[in-house]
Amino acid sequence: MTDAENNIEAEDSLPEDITTASTDSGAEDAASRRIAALEEELATAKQDILYAHAETQNVRRRLEKELADARAYASTAFAREILSVADNLERAIAVISADLRADDRFKGLVVGLDATVKDMESVLRKNGIERFVSVGEPLDPNKHQAMIEIPHAEAAPGTIVQEMQPGYMIKDRLLRPALVGVAKTAE
Template sequence: MSDNKYQPEAEQGVEQEPLTPDTAALEPEVVESASDAIVAELELQLSAANELAQSEKDNALRALAEMENLRRRAAQDVEKAQKFALEKFATDLLPVIDSLERALEHTDKENDGFKAVYEGVELTLKSLLDTVEKFGVLQIDPQGTPFDPNKHQAMSMVESAEVAPNSVVAVMMKGYELNGRVLRPAMVMVAKGPAINTQA
């Protein structure tokens, strides 16, 4: 085996290009320029990756917030459905309650012949009111209270010196609410101040 195989190229007869002063001076600048280009490219890629990561994070946070809002709305809808499921049924019961109250108003409880009927109707009405109250139906009986347009419907106004203006002086028909929602406003008569005589 020949030893030429293991000798450096210069020793094997391959001529190396001698480094001139010009090529020796340019080589570090070329390397530095290439390094700067690579660093600049990497910085651009890093900046783009950071922007993409921030964008994806924002999208994820928005999606999470939307899901939370959707969950909250669904929970509110279920709660409302449970609270007001009986609304139509309760509204349909109101004429029955009104009829029982009118029967009591027009029955003479002092008359021995009607006393048993009066007591029976009174017990039936009380039982019905107690039952609907268990399910959140409450009477609105605003006699003597200030007029509230959210719960009362003014049927007429009368002059009165005995009560404050804008107070309910008479209830023509009681109102009802279900868990705070008005099923039917109370039909009322409202007081107004006495007319002022402007003639001298």
């Protein structure tokens, strides 16, 4: 008799419940291992989906912020250029003497220039561009550019005592720094 025939006879001689139990036990172990592997794959897939979802949300938020910033600050370059026009209008108004203001021949010109300056200020404000006050404030290198130091007996050193060119903010960002004169100790 061959070994295969001996094994078959040996299995036939064993009680049926022992043969079935060993076969069922092996199948259950294999099934348990397979279930554990599938559960691990499922957990990994769920984690990957959560990471992908979080990344998608982050990208969406970043794009929304960039779009909002683009809308808010799109006019920055134009605004910087138009500020020189506003400065020149203010300089024109500043040099008009009281005599010329009183002269009827120039009254229309003076009124027109005043109205143009007010309109310019209004347009800038509507677009989120605000002039900020510098005189009397301490020097802030984030907003001011010191051009000269001026001996001053009354103002504390580092205090702005003269503004040569006004500074402007667009929303919450600096559009143009103010060019200022800063007090220093009088000698």
